[in-house]
Amino acid sequence: MYVRDAKNRDEVWLLDHIESMGLDDTAFRSRDYVLAVDEESGEKAGFGRIRIHKAEDDDRDEVCELTSIGVLEGWRGQGVGAHVVERLIEYASDEGFDTVYALTGEGSYLAQFGFRRIEESALPVTLETRLSAKRDGVDSEAVPYALEVDRFRMPDRLRAAFKRAPEGRDEVSNEESAEDFGIDSDSATYKYDTGR
Numbered sequence: 440m441y442v443r444d445a446k447n448r449d450e451v452w453l454l455d456h457i458e459s460m461g462l463d464d465t466a467f468r469s470r471d472y473v474l475a476v477d478e479e480s481g482e483k484a485g486f487g488r489i490r491i492h493k494a495e496d497d498d499r500d501e502v503c504e505l506t507s508i509g510v511l512e513g514w515r516g517q518g519v520g521a522h523v524v525e526r527l528i529e530y531a532s533d534e535g536f537d538t539v540y541a542l543t544g545e546g547s548y549l550a551q552f553g554f555r556r557i558e559e560s561a562l563p564v565t566l567e568t569r570l571s572a573k574r575d576g577v578d579s580e581a582v583p584y585a586l587e588v589d590r591f592r593m594p595d596r597l598r599a600a601f602k603r604a605p606e607g608r609d610e611v612s613n614e615e616s617a618e619d620f621g622i623d624s625d626s627a628t629y630k631y632d633t634g635r
Contacts, residue, residue: 440519440601442526445472445486453486462507463577466490472507473526475519477605484605485510487523489530489539492565502563503536505549518601524552525593532588539588542570544580553592554584561585 445453450469457464475485487508491501505527510520531539540563541549546556562570562583573581 440475440477440484440517440522440605442473442475442522445469445474449474449483452483456486456509456511457507460509461577462509463573464507465572465576473523473530475510475514475523479605482605483511484514484517485519485523487520487527489527491534492563492569501536502565503531503534503539504566504569505531505539505541514605516600517603517605518597518599520548521552521593521597522601524549525591528552528586528588528591537587537589539586540566541584541586542566542573542578542581543584544578544582546582546584549584549586551594551597552586553590554586557583557585559583 447469449472453469453472453474454464454467457467471490472486472488474483476483485508488506490504490506492504493501505524508520508523510523528539541554543549546554550556559567559570559582566583570581570583
């Protein structure tokens, strides 16, 4: 199991799973995402995104938001989401962010990494607007959380689970299909189709 940057060819897969999990796809760009992938089968197990918000005024710097974390059902409980979060926090740190924000109703999950709930009044202006939109859209229970990147911690049990993943899973084919590239195989025609 490893975590890698999403590629353009992952876009359809990402959008399908974001929609099926009811996650936020606002201002979607596949290059903002990372994917957890099983190295044996090539199966994608989870994903997440760092979204950089431009400052609305000249007095504030850009703001970094952790969003759209999803783990496929068969992969839950194996540390996949934890390692997606870890990779995203590393990226935020590499980009010079001291603090990462999250707007979610799933704060107990993020708390194990060191995220703490903050008052809405402590949010940067950009994220105040975003929180309101998120509550009106995909997560009516969303509240603000923040993490100073140097305070991130990975629980040992999640690190160990990730090393053992995929535990108890059947073999999965790693062959790419037409659907992986956004092609509907039922209606597609091919340039050199001989009709046989």
